Amino acid sequence: MKPDYELKPAMKKMQIESLRKEQIKPIQSILKGQDTIVSAPTSMGKSLIYQLPALVHSHQLTVVIEPTLALIYDQVKKLQELEISADYLDHTRSKLEEISVFDALSKGRLTLLYVTPERLQSTRFQSALSMCDLYMVVIDECHCITEWGYTFREAYLQIGHFIEKLSRKPIVFACSATIQKYTVEDLSDKLHLDSPKWFRCDLTRKNLILIKKDLTMEDRSLENRLYSRFKAVKKVVRKYQGTGSVVIYASTIDYVDALYDYLSEYFPGQVVRNHSKMRPHKKEKMLLDFLTGQRKIMVATTAFGMGVDVPDIELVLHFNVPLSMVDYVQQIGRGGRDGRKCHCVLFYEQNGDDQKIFTS
Template identity: 90%
Template sequence: MKPDYELKPAMKKMQIQSLRKEQIKPIQSILKGHDTIVSAPTSMGKSLIYQLPALVHTHQLTLVIEPTLALIYDQVKKLQDFGISADYLDHTRSKSQEMSVLAALSKGSLTFLYVTPERLQSTRFQASLSMCDLYMVVIDECHCITEWGYTFRDAYLQIGQFIEELPRKPMVFACSATIQEHTVEDLSDKLHLDAPKWFRCDLTRKNLILMKKDLTMEDRSLENRLYSRFKAVKKAVRKYQDTGSVVIYASTIDYVDALYDYLSEYFPGQVVGNHSKMKPHKKEKMLLDFLTGQRKIMVATTAFGMGVDVPDIELVLHFNVPLSMVDYVQQIGRGGRDGRKCRCVLFYEQNGDDQKIFASFCKKSQNSKMLKQRYQEMQDFVHSTGCMQQDILAYFGQATEKTCQKCTNCAKERRK
């Protein structure tokens, strides 16, 4: 199936020679004016699915809602490098910069505007947007609606109402690598979609080698257990890092800081950190060092890296068990985006240390029942003896008879 003729100028603008077949059908759905949902693996090129139709309608505005500032900066820079009229609004912009962006909105001179969902609640922003010719609203990483909306970012639950109250309802596009079949109806309801077209791609990532390691200890000292886990991190980095990058996920800011200090001793000049309490200037510098390859080891909390394209990651390590399968799949999805093999190593233990961290998250949650259900699903995955790849695909409603032959469980089965 060839792309529509009207896409050719847009593809040329973005220096795209050809499209994948998984991209063409949802692009055509958007061009026909349908609300559209896409579930596709990381590195598939989901951004192009909305960016190319937006460039066909370059005289209208496409509003893109992203979960993180790092992702906003990354997307806007790429578009601007192609000479495309794109900008963003966030809390780091000065009042004069914000007024300049709003002025560009009112003049109709922007093709793309990137924001976080919190921006939609600004009455000034709502007033400016009401004067625009709005073509499409994009919710990138739309799993955040159900994953984060009920916990620490309720602005995600207000997106549908925002869309409903616009003077003219625009087309809506939502995408993520982690959409379950039963959540499509929920997304459609929350976003007030009109009979959306849903496209689901094969989620298999053959270059990811899934591994897990039980670090349960008889030692009663938490300090000793953590130190043993720190040493296991160091060993994994030395064993699996070659020339590429490493991402290490930890559940708390304290763990991120402690891992950063520990690893900096053994890998001097190579380690950076990322969490919400870090000073903005320091955080930006560390992120840039990692994105440009000047430093190769990133220690971060959950939200880091969502949609950020670092192509050479060859080790993704979880210091703690993630809170949900969605978090886990999103995070391992950062690996091997350039096609190289990537080890995805999951640490777990049965001393109850991670369980205590989870309990603290539950206390802060508005929906602890849902959080407990998702954490139990993650625990079921951790303790399953089946092929880890098959278990992931089954969780997202995709059946496959073939085992991956590479994960920890498949390797154990071969040795029997």
């Protein structure tokens, strides 16, 4: 399917020769000025769906709301490498850097600005935005509105209020890999969308091989159960890891640290970890080692994954059962992005808590 003529300069800027048909229809919807929602697998290239229209309207501003700083840094880095006028605002920026971004905003020099939902509550940011020619507001990973908004990220529930207060309503684009019909209705209500177009792509990832591993033991002592799981992790990694990367999800920081220490003995020089209690410089160094392929095994809490684009992940292992099916789908979606086979192994025990994901 050929893209519209007006997209060609933007595609050239992004160094893209062709688009998938699943991308073109929502892009056309945005270019027609319609609020648009896309449900598509993680490997489909959802970012291009809003980035290309943003480049077509490069004289206007597109604000992109991301759930994690990792996602923001990754997207901005890629765009800046293509010499596209993109930047970000977050709490890590120095005063001089922040002044520079606000100056670029005031002079209309930015095409894409990446922020977290918390930034929208800043009166300074709201004031700066009121002076901009705002083309579009993007909510990436929009399932976070309902998944996180009612618990620890209340700012997500204020996005709709932020949009409603704008002097001129921009186009709104929301995307995620986990959107159902009832979610679309909820999003439309919370974001004050105007008869949004919903594009639901085939979420089937045939290269993901799902495996449930029952680790139920007669011996219910915690020490023996954990030791059994640790040995099972080592066995699974040895069985399924080839030349690619591995992500192991654990539910707590203590589990991550223990798994890191355990696996480092058997896979020396290959293991890194990621969780919120790590020192920033060490966390960044380990993440970079994983992203560049210098180390191949990542042990992390379930927050890890959004914004991480490692194409050769060939094993996703869940040490614990995720909290929900939405979390599970998001996390295994990081595997097999290069199109090759990826084994997704889920450890569980036959008790009430572990069975919830299979019946939710």
